[in-house]
Amino acid sequence: MIKVAPSILSADYVNLEASIKKIEHSADAIHIDIMDGQFVPSIAYGPGWVKAIRPITNLKLDIHMMVENPERFVKPLADAGADIIDVHKEATPHIHRALQMIHKAGCKAGVVINPGTSVESIRPVLYLADQVLVMTVNPGFGGQKFIPEMVNKIQELSDLRKKYGYKYDIEIDGGVNNHTVKSAYKAGTDVAVAGSFVFDNPDPAAQVRSIKQATK
Numbered sequence: 001m002i003k004v005a006p007s008i009l010s011a012d013y014v015n016l017e018a019s020i021k022k023i024e025h026s027a028d029a030i031h032i033d034i035m036d037g038q039f040v041p042s043i044a045y046g047p048g049w050v051k052a053i054r055p056i057t058n059l060k061l062d063i064h065m066m067v068e069n070p071e072r073f074v075k076p077l078a079d080a081g082a083d084i085i086d087v088h089k090e091a092t093p094h095i096h097r098a099l100q101m102i103h104k105a106g107c108k109a110g111v112v113i114n115p116g117t118s119v120e121s122i123r124p125v126l127y128l129a130d131q132v133l134v135m136t137v138n139p140g141f142g143g144q145k146f147i148p149e150m151v152n153k154i155q156e157l158s159d160l161r162k163k164y165g166y167k168y169d170i171e172i173d174g175g176v177n178n179h180t181v182k183s184a185y186k187a188g189t190d191v192a193v194a195g196s197f198v199f200d201n202p203d204p205a206a207q208v209r210s211i212k213q214a215t216k
């Protein structure tokens, strides 16, 4: 069964703790999007939020940095209590060093690729990655439509993992619901991030369970 990491980009910001409590017993991690208004047009969250969220839940905190020069935030995020830090291949010319920095800071390291970026381009760093996040929408906003063509990349990553014995989890993010998750899961996805499908519903926990149920 797939693991689910609800994205709090779609949660109730004024009652964030209540939103998190609603999914605490059905989810496997919390996905926190950090946006700088440069790498993507929106602005969201930051290390201060991660620090505030850390003591209110035992769930792992999976931090998706959508920022230019992500190296700047590795240490602040690790100090704030991040478990996994994901950096975009497109956001730095030094993706290898960024992943090394994350490990040095004591966190698991994720590499992220946009829909327009190939798996081939991250081949040299796959041996370092604890997670590969395949964007199934263009990053920056919740509520977009899943791009089915991205399933080929999941399959490619899954094949490479088998062939070379890599240890990374494959995560998807964008447009995930209890239908779109099916083909992605079959191709090898381990973790599904879902924002609007989970939180734009009066029963977020049931929404998380329905994603899991769809992959049983």
Ligand SMILES: O=C(CO)[C@H](O)[C@H](O)COP(=O)(O)O
Residues within 6 Å of the ligand: 007, 008, 009, 010, 031, 033, 064, 137, 138, 139, 140, 141, 142, 143, 144, 173, 174, 175, 176, 193, 194, 195, 196, 197
């Ligand atoms: O990184 C993201 C957008 O860039 C998100 O995690 C976003 O919250 C996904 O939302 P949805 O599930 O509604 O597509």
